[in-house]
Amino acid sequence: MARHFLLNTGNRMPSVGLGTWQADPGVVGAAVYAAVKAGYRHIDCASEYGNEKEIGLALKTLFEEGIVKREDLFITSKLWNDRHAPEDVPEALNESLNDLQLDYLDLYLAYSPLGSPGTTWMNGNVLKEPVIISIAEKLGKTTGQVALLWNIQMGHSVLPKSTNQERIKKNLDVYDWAIQDDVLAKFTEIQQVTLAIL
Ligand SMILES: NC(=O)c1ccc[n+]([C@@H]2O[C@H](COP(=O)([O-])OP(=O)(O)OC[C@H]3O[C@@H](n4cnc5c(N)ncnc54)[C@H](OP(=O)(O)O)[C@@H]3O)[C@@H](O)[C@H]2O)c1
Numbered sequence: 594m595a596r597h598f599l600l601n602t603g604n605r606m607p608s609v610g611l612g613t614w615q616a617d618p619g620v621v622g623a624a625v626y627a628a629v630k631a632g633y634r635h636i637d638c639a640s641e642y643g644n645e646k647e648i649g650l651a652l653k654t655l656f657e658e659g660i661v662k663r664e665d666l667f668i669t670s671k672l673w674n675d676r677h678a679p680e681d682v683p684e685a686l687n688e689s690l691n692d693l694q695l696d697y698l699d700l701y702l703a704y705s706p707l708g709s710p711g712t713t714w715m716n717g718n719v720l721k722e723p724v725i726i727s728i729a730e731k732l733g734k735t736t737g738q739v740a741l742l743w744n745i746q747m748g749h750s751v752l753p754k755s756t757n758q759e760r761i762k763k764n765l766d767v768y769d770w771a772i773q774d775d776v777l778a779k780f781t782e783i784q785q786v787t788l789a790i791l
Contacts, residue, residue, distance in 0.1 A: 612754030
């Protein structure tokens, strides 16, 4: 299973990253720490999530403890809608870098001025789809793992947000098994759902 996707910059983005939206202050640092210790190498952040300072402290601890080096990680942050004027971008970027205690980001995304759907995917109805449930039962995996691997096999990176240590680990356990092509075809039975792009 693809552990990385190659970007047109030549950089390699790990196919699974930890989402941090709605990961509350007070728990997000522990989630980032646990995720990196469990093997995550990609963290999806944004100043707008209001938790980059705490993520920065967790990253500092991980570096100081020698668990990973900065270059082992792929860190994303995002430029919020109200900072798109060219003169505002360096300041917004520097705020994120300062909060995250980093010298550079691997990816800096600009939010669409149209906004994002703001729906959480794993909490939606996808995990209740009969086809996902039956495949999960057949493979002995959770519905969440099946939904994540389905997306990776379709060539998408996934950013499951979790502050639950067990789910953090399970969401990364998507590399040593595969959904067979004939089974994958069954996913077309699932009605089109609104997917958040950022
Ligand atoms: N949705 C958007 O509009 C949006 C916009 C910008 C960026 N993002 C990025 O994408 C990340 C993911 O966002 P998302 O909206 O797609 O959320 P998601 O990761 O699909 O859903 C998060 C919710 O699902 C739960 N969860 C996590 N793993 C699970 C599993 N294996 N089984 C069942 N429930 C599980 C989490 O609860 P616990 O924490 O209790 O495990 C949390 O309540 C964000 O954190 C952010 O980094 C999303």
